[in-house]
Amino acid sequence: MRYQRPKGTADILPGTSETWQFVEQTARDLFARYRFDEIRTPMFENFEVFSRTSGDTSDIVTKEMYDFKDKGDRHLSLRPEGTAGVVRAFVENKLYGPETQKPYKVYYMGPMFRYERPQSGRQREFHQIGVEAFGSNAPELDVEVIALGMNLLSKLGLKHLRLALNTLGDQETRAAYRQALIDFLEPHFDELSDDSKVRLHKNPLRVLDSKDAHDQEIVANAPSILDFLTPDATTHFNQVKASLDALGIDYDVDATMVRGLDYYNHTIFEIMADSPALGEGYTTVLAGGRYNGLVEELGGPEMPGVGFGMGVERLVLLMQAEQVPVPNDHPLDVYVVGIGDDTSIETLKLVQAIRRAGLTADRDYLGRKPKAQFKTANRLDAHYTLTIGDQELANQTANLKAMATGEEVSVPLADIYQDFQAVVAQKFTTK
């Protein structure tokens, strides 16, 4: 094995790529219905685009960035997530201007990169499909984004979904809560896990998320952020909940839920799926929230935003685990069997004629015997075979056979070249 793919990357081969195409197509169709348009931004950006937006102390920035200096000594980074690049593009192209309709709604899909230890559903190069909507503070827009996420996952055949909802409030809320949390946790400092000791002052919210059993016991009695919401934040959150109720979307409020990226505020949510494919318990497959202030952070005007990102690898694993059927878009209509060395050119012309007629066609290129070619046609589940040998070549005919019934008829080549579909319709009225 001379070369192998870089650690944490994957080859998506035929057999699986159909699932990816199905996911992407389903997403595009659904996004169009919600009136989101596609935006394509670079796979790498200036390092600062991510470090400014994700938070200098976030794990993504401190240890997971694929950053490098290029030959012009520019400090670049492969995108670890989709939002920052979209916001940068939004600002750089002045899409906040009055000539664009608000909210400005876009979606993206593509590879993301994080330098971390690979596991199931976690790679160094992975893919996300996400949406962003800029320019409105309406809680109903948060809910539209959430509904879109739920809608997408259910269209893709996932069941056992759980929507977890929380709010981080506004600046004032966060500052007050942060202090309250520190005040609460400090008396327990010695009891905390080593990880949480570090987190306490760096990012106390993270302690809430600790997997350590003892940490969780302590945290169970911690104050809830919901008790520190400002009136505005409370109103926003209540309206989000009311709108979800109105749409009949179930959710669980999880006051301890936090985000890995620092730019979120107000509504945050995760859609989780329960499947052994991704280990024990629920795993997040789609997550997002509101990020008011991010546009300003990257040099734009004050302009709110809300969006989500979905992990395609995780999604595909879940779909495979739940055996979601993926439609086969290109069944084989006709396999052309050529017998003898002299038929190869005619065979080539025939497959081309059939393709021109709008059907799918294939043939043998290994000079194999008729029996082997029929075996192949059978295995490929061809609807018809079209057989031509020296005899037929001399007569300018070919034998068209319906594989399901075994019925075979002789057809003039001229008819095939003129209108293959008509030949099939005429000879096999039922099929």
Added chain:
RNA sequence: GCGGUAUUGGUGAAGGGGUUAACACACCGGAUUGUGGUUCCGGCACGCGUGGGUUCGAUUCCCACAUACCGCCCCA
């Protein structure tokens, strides 16, 4: 970045310091001349992840590295 487990052909895998590395599936070929299933016959590991070491001799023992999977961290 830390810890654990694993690494044999296209695939699933058995084996174990010593001539030809089971078995199954898949694939290819054949069973009288140009037709799909079944059956039968035959073929199919540059040699056991890579590089060192121990040994008369290693794929089998030891070390390092690589990769995968699991847990932690974190996250989609």
